[in-house]
Every structure is written in structure tokens, then in C-alpha cells.
Amino acid sequence: MTTHPTRAGRLRTAIDAAAHHLLTTLHPDGTWYDTRPALVPGTAAAVLALHTADPEHSAALVRRGTDWLLRTRNPDGGWPVTDSGPSNVIATAGAVAALHLAAPAHTTEAVRAGLAHLDHHGGVDGVADPTVRRLTGLLLALARLREPTTVPSVPTALLLLPTPLIRHLLSLLITPFAALTLLQHRLRPGPLAGRTTATATTILRECEQQEGGVGSLGSGDPWLTGLAAAALHQAGTAPALVRATVAYLRAHARPDGSWVLMHGMTDRDVDLVGHSLATEALCHAGHRTDPRVRRAATWLLDCRQTGPFPLFDCPPGGWAWSGAQGWPNVLDTTAALGALAATRSHGQILADGARWLRSRQDRRGSWSVFTPNTRCPADRSCPHATALAIDLITAAGTPATDRAVRRALRWLTVHAHPDGSHQALWHRGGVPATAAVLHTCTRLRLTDTPLAGHARAWLLAAQLADGSWGAAPATGPGTTDETARAVQALTHLTDDPVARTAAARGTDWLLAAQRPDGTWEPGPACWYIKDHLAYPDHLIAQGLALGALAAHHRTAPPGAHG
Incomplete structure (x- = not known):
């Protein structure tokens, strides 16, 4: 008689396979080789x-x-x-x-x-x-x-x-x-x-x-x-x-004659956001104390910039996308801090990082990615960066009633699109920023606000018939990256059966899309030049997918996986 695994068993198996792939491909120096595409x-x-x-x-x-x-x-x-x-x-x-x-x-x-x-x-x-x-x-x-x-x-x-x-x-x-x-x-x-x-x-x-x-x-x-x-x-x-x-x-020329997207400042392609998301996901998947995860966290610590970056009038203490030398910015800094917070062993760094983020908030209450108060169209106020910054400074101990947090939430509320969505500067479509806004509201217990309600409604309406999410709401195609972001946001609405059902459908799509080696196909979800050049990032997709599955598994009520 053939025994079919329960949904809980399939979910746990998928999490273990994804974690195994990340842990076994981690290099001794604590970094992953990110298979970026040739550009x-x-x-x-x-x-x-x-x-x-x-x-x-x-x-x-x-x-x-x-x-x-x-x-x-x-x-x-x-x-x-x-x-x-x-x-x-x-x-x-x-x-x-x-x-x-x-x-x-x-x-x-x-x-x-x-x-x-x-x-x-x-x-x-x-x-x-x-x-x-x-x-x-x-x-x-x-x-x-x-x-x-x-x-x-x-x-x-x-x-x-x-x-x-x-x-x-x-x-x-x-x-x-x-x-x-x-x-x-x-x-x-x-x-x-x-x-x-x-x-x-x-x-x-x-x-x-x-x-x-x-x-x-x-x-x-x-x-x-x-x-x-x-x-x-x-x-x-x-x-x-x-x-x-x-x-x-x-x-840095490749043997085939090409050059890859953003090679980085090491002898391998290392992307800090992907590295951070993978490290954080492994922590949430139950590998927080694994020595390999500790090495990955140590590499992130070593990438923290110890000197100023005058080109952007930036103080010490931020992170760039490629290592300890580079362009410090809010997105990479929030990614690194999120991973370090998940290890539960770097409280002082988290507090220092929160102060760095507060120093980069602009007069409007929002955050851009590189330079506060800029008028540059490529670096204007970013809802995605703003939501992530709120998330990190409150995780470091800043209360939701703090003036900086209230100003940022007010900015997000005023600048939401009429349909309730938000647009990221460095990721395509409405899912990344809208999911980040909803996740932050959930963490701050603000799910009854119009900001959270409109973001929730948009994400639910944007889900595709097959359970996935993509850059084009309700038409697709779906991608690993965007589906994982939506699942992460909706799955934390534990008292919301409609959101939980949508998250479960997204989770099932991720389970079906996982490859035999435990990985997922990345989608062209990252902007290189906004609205012109989009590209896939392997490591970002793996970190997002594993993180989404781990979150869904961790927050499911007893008996929900049967």
C-alpha cells in the first residue's frame, strides 16, 4: 500500500532540501557563489x-x-x-x-x-x-x-x-x-x-x-x-x-567572453542581499546555531563599512551590495541587519545599524536608497526601502509611537497608489514593496489601518489563478521571487483565514516549482535600470523561497498541514 506524505511532510521536506542546498554550497569563507547572468x-x-x-x-x-x-x-x-x-x-x-x-x-x-x-x-x-x-x-x-x-x-x-x-x-x-x-x-x-x-x-x-x-x-x-x-x-x-x-x-572576464552583472569586490560573484536573505532564511528554518550559518553571519559583519563614503555624504556603519568597499545604501543595510537580527547574537550591531538608518531618513519621513532628500528620479523616496527601514529600527527597540516611525508610516499612507499598492525602486511590479508594507504593519500590530488593509486587498487581488504572484497583477507569469514575498507577508496574518488560504496556495505553488536539487528558478524580478533592464538573481530567489516556506510552516496552526 502506497503512503502519500501529508502536506506538512512535503513542506518540511522542501524546507530541508532547500536548506541542505544552501548549507552545502556555502564556501569555507562564509560566502555563496551567486550565479548571476552574463550581461x-x-x-x-x-x-x-x-x-x-x-x-x-x-x-x-x-x-x-x-x-x-x-x-x-x-x-x-x-x-x-x-x-x-x-x-x-x-x-x-x-x-x-x-x-x-x-x-x-x-x-x-x-x-x-x-x-x-x-x-x-x-x-x-x-x-x-x-x-x-x-x-x-x-x-x-x-x-x-x-x-x-x-x-x-x-x-x-x-x-x-x-x-x-x-x-x-x-x-x-x-x-x-x-x-x-x-x-x-x-x-x-x-x-x-x-x-x-x-x-x-x-x-x-x-x-x-x-x-x-x-x-x-x-x-x-x-x-x-x-x-x-x-x-x-x-x-x-x-x-x-x-x-x-x-x-x-x-x-573579471569570463572564459566564454562575457562579463557578469555586478561582479563584486571579491574573487567570486557575491551579492549581499542574496547572501543576507539566505542567511536569514536558514535561521528561520532551524539552522541558527549551525557553524556554517555563523560563518555567513560573520562575513556580513566584516562587510560593514567602517569609514564614511563622501560621494553620498554617508557616515560609517552601512552596507553595500558587494562587500566592505562599495556604495552603502538602505536596501543592503536593511538586508544585512535582518540577517544579523535572525541570528539573535548581534544586538549591538542591530542598534548601531538602526541609528545609521535613522540618519538616512529624509525630510519627508521616507527613505530613498542612496541619498536622503534627493531629487534624482533613479533614487527618489522608495516605499520598499521605507517599509524595510521601519521594520529594522523597530526591531532594534524603537517603539511604533516614535516620531520617525510615525512620519514614515504617514508617508507610506499618503503615497500609496489608488489601488493600495506600492512600487519599489529596485524590484519590478507591485509585490515587493506592497508585501513589505503589509509585513511591517503586521509586525507593528497595525493590521486594522487603511495602509495595511489596502495592501492586503491588493495582494489578494494580484494572486494568479495557479496560486503564484508576478509583476503583472492577475495575468502573470508568476515567479519564485514575487510569490515568496507575497506568501511571507500574508502568512503572518494568522487570524485572517482569507489571507492564510492565499498564502497556502502560494506555498503549494512554491512546493511544485522546487527543483530536485532543492532550488528554485529565479525570475527577472530585480531592476538594473528601472523600467529598462530587469534580471534574475539566483541567491535572492533561494533565500526568499526558503524564508517563505519556513514562515508558513512556523505560523501554521496545529492540524493545518494535514
């Missing part, structure tokens, strides 16, 4: 930089890079963001420019098809985002595929403003803005070229030094590093920095 824009920028600034020494790497770009081209003539997926205007413009500059003899047809694809979809002039429009236009102009005078002008005079005002206006875009300034002056010199070239060079030099002086810009981002290297070389400035960036790109 077309990053590879194109690296090829362009190496061909421009180091053509003889890097000829073999350039050749492998161009071959990889040719292999990843879609049948419609465009290029995807990663090594597969629908064609994208930024990826296509970057690939076309790199191929035409680095290998014109044997890429004529690919370049022609890429340009035709761009024209068919409105061209780079059809892109609404002015920064993306300038970037893609300047890359094509650099490759002599477009007249420089037809590219929308970069407002380079911004770099002549006082530093605090530049930071206020540009925030995290300050380094790509500096690189675009140099490219524009190379292609279309203007009356301010000398002064703004000097300022742009200084910004890039300071950024590289603040990141550890290893040749990386953007904490290991091949796209930004390659763009800056090419721009600096074209401008004929900072030769030592050009050599350092070239060396970094050379050292």
Missing part, C-alpha cells in the same frame, strides 16, 4: 573599453567578447539584457556600438540588423528616460553610427554646482553622469568642456578610490566600469585610472 550591456561596455583603451594587450578578450555578443543576438536583430530574453533598446545600442567599433570587418550584418531593430521600435529617440536616451545616443555617436549633434545634450553645467547640490540632484547617477560628460565633450566640445572635464575626472577618480582603489566603479559593475574607462581614455585624462579600470575588466 549584454556590461559585456558591450567592457569590449568597447578594452578595444578603445587597450587594443593590443586585450585583443583576445575583445575577440571573445564580440563573439559572445554575436552568439547572444536575438532572431529579431536585437539583443537581450542577459544571455537570453526579449530584445532591449539599451542592450541593443550597446552591442551595436561595441561590435561596430571593435570588429567592423565581420559584424556588418549584425550591426545593420541591430540598427534596423532599433528603428523599428522607435529608435533611441523614442526612449522616454532622458538619461537612457543620452547614453544610447552617445554610444552610437562614439561608434560613428550617429551624428553627435543629434544626441540630446548632457547638462554638463550641473558639475559646476556646489558638491552638496550635485549630490542632491544626481545621487547614484553622479558617476555615469560624469562618464557621459566626458563622452559628450569628446564628441561635441563645448565652452565648459575644460572645467567640467576636470570635475568629471575627479568624481570618477574619487569613486574608484572609495571603492578600494581596485579599478572598479559601481562596486564591480562592468557596464559602469567599462563606460568610465572608455570615456576617460577618449578624454585623454587620468591615464592611471584608465589602466586600473582596464586591469579590473581584464581580471
Whole structure:
């Protein structure tokens, strides 16, 4: 007679399989290798930089890079963001420019098809985002595929403003803005070229030094590093920095000719958010005292920044996405603090981190990701970051009646979308921020507020017929990441049978989607450039899924798993 496992048994088996995979793939130094996808824009920028600034020494790497770009081209003539997926205007413009500059003899047809694809979809002039429009236009102009005078002008005079005002206006875009300034002056010199070239060079030099002086810009981002290297070389400035960036790109090329998304500042791809989510999930799955989990937590502690980061006027005590050197920000800091809180052994660090977060709250009561009070469209007030910051500072002991918490909750209430959802800056769709808001309200026992009620209603309405959640409410497709976030939020509403039923359906979807090795397929749920470039992150998906299953298992009433 065949015995069928109970639902509780299947859930426990899935949790154990996922935990086993994470524990056995953890490296001795306490980190996980994050299998990030190869990035077309990053590879194109690296090829362009190496061909421009180091053509003889890097000829073999350039050749492998161009071959990889040719292999990843879609049948419609465009290029995807990663090594597969629908064609994208930024990826296509970057690939076309790199191929035409680095290998014109044997890429004529690919370049022609890429340009035709761009024209068919409105061209780079059809892109609404002015920064993306300038970037893609300047890359094509650099490759002599477009007249420089037809590219929308970069407002380079911004770099002549006082530093605090530049930071206020540009925030995290300050380094790509500096690189675009140099490219524009190379292609279309203007009356301010000398002064703004000097300022742009200084910004890039300071950024590289603040990141550890290893040749990386953007904490290991091949796209930004390659763009800056090419721009600096074209401008004929900072030769030592050009050599350092070239060396970094050379050292991090993959054997297949590609460069991965955000390589990081170590010899492996390490992502702090994914690392933090995996560590926290293992704690909640019953492995808090496992020596391997302790090592993972120790690595997080070692990544805490001990010095200031002047580029963002940031005090010591935050975390960046790639290690101890990089761009400190609210999302990575809340992720690290959440993992350390789950270990129940770092109370002082949690208190210090809460003070750091409070120092980054803006005048509106919300949190942006990099720079408080910024007017930068890419770093405006973020509901996701705000909800996570509230969660962490209250977990560290700040009462819900504290003025900083009340201001933040008021901001979230006022700025919710009419349908009750919230939008994250660095994750697609409405699920991540809306789930975070509901989870925070639940922790603070504010489930009877309009803020929580509207978020709950939206999440329930956004669930797909198969039990999952995706970026498009009620239409899909569902993904591991978004389903896990929704399950985590709804499953904690223990006295709400409708929410619990929805969470159970989401849990069943995760159980069915788990692969034989205990892992899940990540979805393209993270923004690299908002509304333009989305990518999957393996480790983030594993941490979210395991955390959701563990939460559902932990909060289920007796007999609910039968």
C-alpha cells in the first residue's frame, strides 16, 4: 500500500532540501557563489573599453567578447539584457556600438540588423528616460553610427554646482553622469568642456578610490566600469585610472567572453542581499546555531563599512551590495541587519545599524536608497526601502509611537497608489514593496489601518489563478521571487483565514516549482535600470523561497498541514 506524505511532510521536506542546498554550497569563507547572468550591456561596455583603451594587450578578450555578443543576438536583430530574453533598446545600442567599433570587418550584418531593430521600435529617440536616451545616443555617436549633434545634450553645467547640490540632484547617477560628460565633450566640445572635464575626472577618480582603489566603479559593475574607462581614455585624462579600470575588466572576464552583472569586490560573484536573505532564511528554518550559518553571519559583519563614503555624504556603519568597499545604501543595510537580527547574537550591531538608518531618513519621513532628500528620479523616496527601514529600527527597540516611525508610516499612507499598492525602486511590479508594507504593519500590530488593509486587498487581488504572484497583477507569469514575498507577508496574518488560504496556495505553488536539487528558478524580478533592464538573481530567489516556506510552516496552526 502506497503512503502519500501529508502536506506538512512535503513542506518540511522542501524546507530541508532547500536548506541542505544552501548549507552545502556555502564556501569555507562564509560566502555563496551567486550565479548571476552574463550581461549584454556590461559585456558591450567592457569590449568597447578594452578595444578603445587597450587594443593590443586585450585583443583576445575583445575577440571573445564580440563573439559572445554575436552568439547572444536575438532572431529579431536585437539583443537581450542577459544571455537570453526579449530584445532591449539599451542592450541593443550597446552591442551595436561595441561590435561596430571593435570588429567592423565581420559584424556588418549584425550591426545593420541591430540598427534596423532599433528603428523599428522607435529608435533611441523614442526612449522616454532622458538619461537612457543620452547614453544610447552617445554610444552610437562614439561608434560613428550617429551624428553627435543629434544626441540630446548632457547638462554638463550641473558639475559646476556646489558638491552638496550635485549630490542632491544626481545621487547614484553622479558617476555615469560624469562618464557621459566626458563622452559628450569628446564628441561635441563645448565652452565648459575644460572645467567640467576636470570635475568629471575627479568624481570618477574619487569613486574608484572609495571603492578600494581596485579599478572598479559601481562596486564591480562592468557596464559602469567599462563606460568610465572608455570615456576617460577618449578624454585623454587620468591615464592611471584608465589602466586600473582596464586591469579590473581584464581580471573579471569570463572564459566564454562575457562579463557578469555586478561582479563584486571579491574573487567570486557575491551579492549581499542574496547572501543576507539566505542567511536569514536558514535561521528561520532551524539552522541558527549551525557553524556554517555563523560563518555567513560573520562575513556580513566584516562587510560593514567602517569609514564614511563622501560621494553620498554617508557616515560609517552601512552596507553595500558587494562587500566592505562599495556604495552603502538602505536596501543592503536593511538586508544585512535582518540577517544579523535572525541570528539573535548581534544586538549591538542591530542598534548601531538602526541609528545609521535613522540618519538616512529624509525630510519627508521616507527613505530613498542612496541619498536622503534627493531629487534624482533613479533614487527618489522608495516605499520598499521605507517599509524595510521601519521594520529594522523597530526591531532594534524603537517603539511604533516614535516620531520617525510615525512620519514614515504617514508617508507610506499618503503615497500609496489608488489601488493600495506600492512600487519599489529596485524590484519590478507591485509585490515587493506592497508585501513589505503589509509585513511591517503586521509586525507593528497595525493590521486594522487603511495602509495595511489596502495592501492586503491588493495582494489578494494580484494572486494568479495557479496560486503564484508576478509583476503583472492577475495575468502573470508568476515567479519564485514575487510569490515568496507575497506568501511571507500574508502568512503572518494568522487570524485572517482569507489571507492564510492565499498564502497556502502560494506555498503549494512554491512546493511544485522546487527543483530536485532543492532550488528554485529565479525570475527577472530585480531592476538594473528601472523600467529598462530587469534580471534574475539566483541567491535572492533561494533565500526568499526558503524564508517563505519556513514562515508558513512556523505560523501554521496545529492540524493545518494535514
